[in-house]
Every structure is written in C-alpha cells, then in structure tokens.
Amino acid sequence: MRRALVFATDQLEPLPELARRAEAAGLDRLWTTEYRGRDAVARAIAVALATERIEVGSGIAYAFTRPPLAMAALAGDAQRLAGGRFGLGLSTGTKGIRRQYGVAGWDRPAPALAEYVAALRAAFAGDPLLDAPPPVYGAAMNAAMTRTVAATCDGALLHAIALTRAHLHERLVPALGEGLGRRDLSTSPELVAWCVTAIDDEADAARERARVQLAFYLATPSFAPVTAGAAWEDAAAEVRAAFAASERRAPWRDLARHVPDEAVDELAIWGTPEDARAKAAALEAELAPLGIGELVFQPPGAEADAASLVAECEKILAAIGPSPGAR
Numbered sequence: 001m002r003r004a005l006v007f008a009t010d011q012l013e014p015l016p017e018l019a020r021r022a023e024a025a026g027l028d029r030l031w032t033t034e035y036r037g038r039d040a041v042a043r044a045i046a047v048a049l050a051t052e053r054i055e056v057g058s059g060i061a062y063a064f065t066r067p068p069l070a071m072a073a074l075a076g077d078a079q080r081l082a083g084g085r086f087g088l089g090l091s092t093g094t095k096g097i098r099r100q101y102g103v104a105g106w107d108r109p110a111p112a113l114a115e116y117v118a119a120l121r122a123a124f125a126g127d128p129l130l131d132a133p134p135p136v137y138g139a140a141m142n143a144a145m146t147r148t149v150a151a152t153c154d155g156a157l158l159h160a161i162a163l164t165r166a167h168l169h170e171r172l173v174p175a176l177g178e179g180l181g182r183r184d185l186s187t188s189p190e191l192v193a194w195c196v197t198a199i200d201d202e203a204d205a206a207r208e209r210a211r212v213q214l215a216f217y218l219a220t221p222s223f224a225p226v227t228a229g230a231a232w233e234d235a236a237a238e239v240r241a242a243f244a245a246s247e248r249r250a251p252w253r254d255l256a257r258h259v260p261d262e263a264v265d266e267l268a269i270w271g272t273p274e275d276a277r278a279k280a281a282a283l284e285a286e287l288a289p290l291g292i293g294e295l296v297f298q299p300p301g302a303e304a305d306a307a308s309l310v311a312e313c314e315k316i317l318a319a320i321g322p323s324p325g326a327r
Contacts, residue, residue: 016050026322031059072123150179155190166229
C-alpha cells in the first residue's frame with residue numbers, strides 16, 4: 001500500500017522543506033488542503049517546485065471556487081510545473097463552507113460535481129499544451145457523493161472521519177460498488193484514505209493531540225450521518241452540542257473532553273513510534289481488501305503553530321516512513 005502525508009494546516013512557510021524531507025524519506029505522495037485563507041492548488045505547486053520525484057495533490061480544492069475552465073487552466077499549469085506529478089483532488093464542501101463562500105447553485109452537490117468533472121475533462125482534452133491531464137479525484141464522504149465519485153473520477157478520497165467503521169462498511173463500500181457499476185471509464189478509481197496520526201514518546205500525549213483533531217471534525221453538523229451507528233455516536237452528538245452551545249467559539253482542546261477513547265482508537269493512529277508503526281501496518285492490512293491502495297497520514301493541525309506542525313510531520317516521517325518494500 002502506498003503511503004502519503006497531508007499538510008492539513010494553515011501554516012505555509014514550512015511546507016517546501018517538509019516536502020523535501022518527505023521525498024527523502026521515500027513517501028509516495030503529498031497532499032495539500034484548502035479552506036478560507038489557504039489555497040490547495042497553490043500549495044501543491046509550491047510543494048512540487050520544492051521536490052523532484054514525489055507525487056503531489058490537492059486534497060482537497062473546492063470545486064465551487066472556480067468555474068471548470070478556470071480550474072482546468074490552473075490544474076493544467078500545476079501539472080506542467082510538477083512535471084506530470086500533480087493530481088487534482090476536488091470537493092463540494094459542506095453546506096456551512098459553501099455558505100461561508102456565498103456560493104449558490106450547488107444544492108445538489110453530487111450531480112453538480114459530475115457535471116464539473118465532465119467539463120474539466122473536456123477542457124483538458126482541448127488543451128494542446130497539456131501532454132497528460134492530471135488525474136481528478138473526488139472527496140467521498142456520504143453515499144451519494146461516493147457513488148458519483150466512483151463513477152466519474154480517477155480516484156476517491158476518503159476523509160479521516162470516513163474511517164468510522166459502521167459508515168465505511170455499511171454505506172461507503174456498497175456505494176463504491178454501485179458507482180463502479182455505472183462507470184464508463186476504462187480504469188478503476190484509486191481509493192485513498194486519510195487517517196489522523198499523532199506520535200510521541202509519551203503515548204498519552206499523542207492520544208490527546210489526536211483527540212483534539214477529532215473534536216475539530218466531530219463538531220461539524222453535516223458529519224453527523226457519518227458517525228451514525230458508531231459505538232460512540234452519542235459522544236459525537238455531545239461534541240456538536242457543546243460546540244453549538246459555545247456559539248462556535250469553544251477551543252478544540254475544550255471540546256476534546258467529549259471525544260471518548262473508543263473514537264480515538266477507531267479513527268486515529270496514535271502512540272509511541274513503535275505503537276504507530278504497528279497500528280499503521282494493521283490499518284493497511286484492514287483497508288487493503290476493500291481496495292484502498294493509499295493511506296494518508298494526517299498530523300494534528302487543529303491549534304498547531306508552525307513549530308508544532310514541523311515536529312508532528314518529522315515524527316511521522318521518522319516513525320512510519322514509506323511502505324515496506326517501497327523505493
């Protein structure tokens with residue numbers, strides 16, 4: 001199984017050097033994220049220009065921020081600047097995120113993404129300067145979007161919360177199968193899974209950092225269906241309620257007390273370097289039969305400054321590194 005690292009952070013300046021270290025460590029790919037104040041494709045270009053061999057991808061860029069022709073131009077230039085190493089990961093975002101951006105016309109996000117991807121492919125095909133278009137990946141969270149992504153994209157990107165096992169096995173895996181049945185492309189999509197990863201010589205410290213990151217995600221109202229059926233479903237509801245009661249101002253560290261150990265164990269790789277290596281190998285063995293071919297290690301970015309981000313990434317690179325037998 002391929003191994004990758006995602007820079008899920010507001011920090012920017014440390015990324016080129018961290019990218020070079022990840023390449024030297026033998027990882028297969030680096031992903032960059034997007035939210036207000038950061039641009040995933042711009043960050044992917046910066047990472048690509050700082051490296052020579054490692055693949056790079058936007059994980060994810062919001063489709064609604066750019067019309068398809070504009071996104072195709074940007075992604076095409078990113079692919080050329082990266083020497084063919086770029087992958088365009090897209091998402092429609094949550095309702096709350098689209099509201100923040102003032103976006104209209106994405107009320108039916110799955111069909112909208114399918115149309116968007118088709119327009120991208122047409123634009124790529126009409127670009128005489130683009131030798132090979134970048135692969136297009138779609139974020140897959142709920143069943144409807146997962147079916148669409150499996151049918152239309154080159155790959156599906158599974159959010160870290162999608163590792164909730166009840167959701168993964170009862171909803172996402174069947175949806176992937178349905179999407180594959182609708183597919184008219186000649187190749188099967190890559191399946192890529194994110195996993196929150198916190199490593200420390202003190203195992204309890206690592207678990208708490210993972211817990212804070214999970215609180216950040218579990219507070220999202222639209223993620224409630226993802227946690228349905230989990231043994232800790234009620235605790236996830238407590239996180240959302242506490243966040244709402246604080247008028248969305250509570251520090252993630254305060255909300256983390258509502259996240260039980262069971263959720264951290266299910267959704268995160270955490271512990272000492274030895275613990276992390278064993279948990280990563282066990283998770284890969286569990287996910288591989290589902291067709292998932294890449295595991296993306298996500299350092300806790302909630303409330304992390306530049307120094308903390310660098311330290312988290314360095315611990316992952318030192319403890320886990322490339323998959324066994326990789327180049």
